[in-house]
Each structure stands twice: as structure tokens, then as C-alpha cells.
Amino acid sequence: MNEPLADIGLVGLAISGILIGVALVLSLVRRLGLEKDLLVAAARALVQLLVVGFALRIVVDDDDPLVFTWIWVVFMALVAAWTVRRRAPEVPNVIPLSLLAFTAAAVVSLGVLFGLGVFEPTGRAIVPIAGMMVGNSMTATVVVARRIVAESRDHRDLIEARLALGLSSQDAFAPHLRDALRTGLIPQIETTKTVGLIALPGAMTGLILAGVEPVEAVRVQVAVMYLVLGSVSTTAAVMAIGLTRGLFTSDHRLAVTDRGVGTGSTTA
Amino acid sequence: MVPSASGLGQSVGVSDGFELRGVRVEGVARPRLDGIDLDLPLEGITVVAGASGSGKSTLLRLLNRLDVVDAGTITWRGTPLDETDVLLHRREVGMVFQRPTAAPGTVLENLRLAAMDLDEESAADLCLLVDLDASFLDRDATELSGGEKQRVCLARTIATGPAMILADEPTSSLDPAAAETIENLALRLARPDSPMPVGWVWVSHDPGQLRRLADRVVVLGEGRVLAEGNALDLASHGDADVRRAVGGER
Numbered sequence: 001m002n003e004p005l006a007d008i009g010l011v012g013l014a015i016s017g018i019l020i021g022v023a024l025v026l027s028l029v030r031r032l033g034l035e036k037d038l039l040v041a042a043a044r045a046l047v048q049l050l051v052v053g054f055a056l057r058i059v060v061d062d063d064d065p066l067v068f069t070w071i072w073v074v075f076m077a078l079v080a081a082w083t084v085r086r087r088a089p090e091v092p093n094v095i096p097l098s099l100l101a102f103t104a105a106a107v108v109s110l111g112v113l114f115g116l117g118v119f120e121p122t123g124r125a126i127v128p129i130a131g132m133m134v135g136n137s138m139t140a141t142v143v144v145a146r147r148i149v150a151e152s153r154d155h156r157d158l159i160e161a162r163l164a165l166g167l168s169s170q171d172a173f174a175p176h177l178r179d180a181l182r183t184g185l186i187p188q189i190e191t192t193k194t195v196g197l198i199a200l201p202g203a204m205t206g207l208i209l210a211g212v213e214p215v216e217a218v219r220v221q222v223a224v225m226y227l228v229l230g231s232v233s234t235t236a237a238v239m240a241i242g243l244t245r246g247l248f249t250s251d252h253r254l255a256v257t258d259r260g261v262g263t264g265s266t267t268a
Numbered sequence: 269m270v271p272s273a274s275g276l277g278q279s280v281g282v283s284d285g286f287e288l289r290g291v292r293v294e295g296v297a298r299p300r301l302d303g304i305d306l307d308l309p310l311e312g313i314t315v316v317a318g319a320s321g322s323g324k325s326t327l328l329r330l331l332n333r334l335d336v337v338d339a340g341t342i343t344w345r346g347t348p349l350d351e352t353d354v355l356l357h358r359r360e361v362g363m364v365f366q367r368p369t370a371a372p373g374t375v376l377e378n379l380r381l382a383a384m385d386l387d388e389e390s391a392a393d394l395c396l397l398v399d400l401d402a403s404f405l406d407r408d409a410t411e412l413s414g415g416e417k418q419r420v421c422l423a424r425t426i427a428t429g430p431a432m433i434l435a436d437e438p439t440s441s442l443d444p445a446a447a448e449t450i451e452n453l454a455l456r457l458a459r460p461d462s463p464m465p466v467g468w469v470w471v472s473h474d475p476g477q478l479r480r481l482a483d484r485v486v487v488l489g490e491g492r493v494l495a496e497g498n499a500l501d502l503a504s505h506g507d508a509d510v511r512r513a514v515g516g517e518r
């Protein structure tokens with residue numbers, strides 16, 4: 001790596017704080033009432049990231065065993081699963097399903113990137129990559145989960161009409177599953193299409209600031225974008241399949257009927 | 269041509285239709301069905317009447333296996349329902365719902381939901397059967413009128429080649445002319461000399477419709493069978509609820 005260009009030091013950090021002042025002035029002048037929120041947000045970002053920074057020192061230190069790294073990754077997945085639950089409270093079994101989805105995505109994407117030697121399996125590589133994987137997948141997971149639950153609720157009549165024609169529960173729900181998956185994946189595909197044209201992505205910007213050659217940074221960024229696409233698809237698919245299974249009983253009935261959660265035969 | 273399932277699985281000496289014994293379905297405040305014993309023969313039209321919440325829809329859902337019993341047994345042509353293949357059963361005993369539920373896509377695509385490799389000629393025959401001309405095949409099913417949609421749903425159900433059709437107040441959201449078309453179709457298909465005879469269990473709120481359609485009547489009340497028989501006899505039944513359901517004397 002070249003000479004780091006972005007070691008801003010404590011003075012630099014303090015000076016960048018002036019920029020919060022701009023936002024504060026705007027809030028005061030236009031009476032937005034956001035001063036307290038702004039200060040709390042700025043302080044929280046500083047404290048949270050400082051704590052993370054110190055913790056990361058242990059996690060990414062090449063001399064320390066990888067166990068800390070993996071504990072960190074598991075912790076991230078747990079926080080993400082909890083966040084999914086908070087943003088999609090109406091979705092049944094959302095925490096175990098999210099964890100399953102993140103695990104599947106981790107196996108697939110980390111397996112390709114580290115297993116095939118794209119990156120060295122060090123804490124310094126695993127933590128940010130797993131972070132980007134989980135962070136980006138979270139949004140898609142929430143969208144897909146909420147959409148599936150909404151589809152099953154809003155289109156009960158149509159789903160049962162298909163079942164009544166002798167279609168399997170999988171076939172009866174297929175069009176709705178497709179809609180939900182498309183809704184979850186399209187934003188990520190759009191982002192991937194326009195990357196570089198509208199905004200420079202975070203990983204690349206960070207690398208360039210830190211002194212890496214732009215073309216080198218681009219290679220890393222593209223690998224990261226592919227990673228994100230792959231993991232978003234994996235989490236969305238696992239969440240969708242898991243959730244759909246829970247919607248129906250093994251004898252092809254909707255599990256949640258107008259008289260409550262399905263009775264009789266067990267759910268699949 | 270559309271396959272006919274009538275005659276499938278028939279064997280000598282067993283009931284040719286549904287047999288319900290001690291059927292119970294739990295509900296929130298009280299059971300939805302509270303120990304029903306009932307025989308529903310395959311031939312003709314059985315109209316199920318009764319007040320709202322009497323268990324009519326639950327009964328139909330059980331027969332299509334969209335719902336299951338909490339106690340008791342149901343047999344179809346001598347075989348307990350939970351031993352039949354549920355997907356095959358639903359094609360043999362079709363169901364038409366109260367609200368017409370056309371799937372997004374053309375009428376032809378809707379018909380192909382029921383019979384994947386249905387050719388256009390057979391599809392046109394199905395349309396004619398429900399009084400829609402063949403030009404409907406290419407039309408968007410979700411853009412049709414309520415009556416047209418319900419006829420598409422009916423044609424879709426017939427496309428599975430059912431021996432029996434369960435109809436849950438299929439005309440209650442339609443205007444009188446559209447309702448009459450569907451009633452006439454049911455009467456025509458129920459005739460033994462129809463090209464593909466279909467038995468009906470038809471839920472109705474409307475005593476006039478009941479009298480026009482019913483070969484036999486079952487009156488439900490609060491999850492129990494209040495009476496069964498023919499409409500004329502039930503019109504002078506001792507229970508006022510039964511008389512009301514069939515439009516008899518007050």
C-alpha cells in the first residue's frame with residue numbers, strides 16, 4: 001500500500017466537526033427543531049465507531065487467532081437479524097429465518113471469495129466483507145419477507161382458488177413469490193447498473209482515500225459488488241423459500257386461515 | 269376435449285358422494301360445525317341454506333380440503349378424505365367461490381391454470397359451455413365484468429373434469445341476469461344426460477334460487493343440520509329457521 005493520505009489525526013477530526021455546525025445553523029435558522037437530534041447523532045456516530053474501531057483492532061490483527069473475527073461476524077448477523085425483526089415485525093419466525101439466510105449467504109459468498117483465493121482469509125478481509133454482505137442483504141431480506149406476508153394476506157382468495165384447482169401450494173404461490181423476489185432484487189440490480197455513474201461506492205472511495213491506486217481500488221470494488229449481488233440473491237431466496245414453506249401445511253392448505261393458525265395436519 | 273372424471277374411483281356398494289359422520293370444526297366463540305352427520309350424493313344439486321355463520325362455507329371448505337376436521341370423518345366415494353391424494357381430490361371435487369377470483373392474465377391463461385396443455389379449441393368449447401364466445405379467450409380476465417369473471421372461474425373449474433362442484437354463493441355478487449346464466453348452466457350440467465354430468469353442492473342465501481335449483485336441501489343452523497329433504501316439504505317444517513331458509517310460510 002502507498003503512503004496513507006487519509007490519516008487525519010485528532011485535530012483533523014475536530015475540524016471536520018465544523019461541518020455539523022453547518023447543519024446546526026440550518027436547523028436553527030429555519031427552525032427545524034433538529035439541533036438535539038443532530039448533536040446526538042453526531043456524538044453517537046463518533047462513540048459507536050470509536051468502540052468498533054478499538055474492537056476491530058483485535059479482530060483484524062493478523063497476529064490474533066481468527067476466532068475473534070468469527071465471533072464478530074456472528075455478532076453482526078445477530079444484530080442484522082434483530083434489525084430485520086424490528087423492521088418486519090409481522091413476519092413469523094423472522095429471526096431464525098434471517099439467521100439461516102445470512103448463514104447461507106456467508107457460506108456461498110465467503111466460500112467463493114476466500115475458498116477460491118480472491119482474498120486472503122484474514123480478519124482484515126473477512127470482517128469488512130462479511131459486513132458488506134450482511135448490511136446489504138438486510139434490506140432485501142426485509143423487503144422480500146414483508147412482501148411475501150402481504151401477498152399471502154392480500155391474495156388469499158386467489159391463492160385458495162388456485163389450490164382448489166388442484167395446484168400444489170408451491171405452484172399456487174409461485175406468481176406471488178416471483179413478485180416478492182423481484183421487488184427485493186431489482187433495487188440492488190439497479191444500483192449495480194449505475195455504479196460509478198451516479199455515486200462512487202464506499203469501499204472504492206475508502207481505498208482511494210487510503211492511498212490505493214484507483215484501478216486497484218476498482219478491482220476490489222467490483223468484487224465487492226458481485227459479492228453483494230450474490231449474497232442479496234441468496235438471502236432473499238432463503239428467506240422467501242423458508243417463509244413460503246411456513247405459509248402452507250404439508251397437505252397444501254394455507255396454514256393461517258380466517259380461524260387462526262392452521263389446525264390438523266402439521267405445517268411443512 | 270375436456271376430460272370427465274365422473275365414474276373415476278367408483279366401486280359397487282359404497283356411497284357415491286360424500287359421507288360426513290360426527291364432523292366437528294372448532295371456532296373462536298363456538299364450533300363452526302358441531303357434530304354434522306350428512307350424506308351428499310353425487311347426482312343432482314344439493315342446496316345448503318342457513319343463516320350467516322351457520323357453517324355453510326366451512327362445510328364446503330372441508331369438502332374441497334381447504335380446511336380439515338377437528339373431529340369426525342368425511343369419506344368421498346367410500347375413501348376417507350385424509351387418505352385421498354389432496355391435489356387429485358381437488359380436481360375431482362372442484363370449488364367456485366363467492367367472489368370471482370380471476371388470476372392475472374388472459375382467459376385462456378386462466379383456463380390453463382386448471383389444464384396445462386389445454387388446446388385453443390377445447391378452451392373455446394369451455395367458453396361456449398359457460399355462454400362466453402371464443403373471442404373472450406384473449407381478453408384480460410381481470411378486466412371482465414363480475415358475471416363474466418365468475419363464468420371464467422366456473423369454466424376453469426370444469427376444465428379439471430370434476431365429478432362434483434362445490435359452489436359457495438357463486439351468484440351473490442352478480443346482477444340477476446348474470447346469476448340466471450350461472451344457475452341455468454348448473455341445471456344443465458346437473459342433468460344425467462349432460463355430456464359431462466356434474467353433481468353440485470350449492471350454498472345459497474336466496475330462497476328463490478334454492479327453489480329453482482334444489483333437488484334436495486340441507487339447512488344448517490349454528491353448526492348443526494337443522495333439516496334436510498326437498499324444498500316443498502321443508503317449507504312447512506316445524507322449525508321457523510328452516511321455513512325461513514327455504515322461503516316457506518312464516
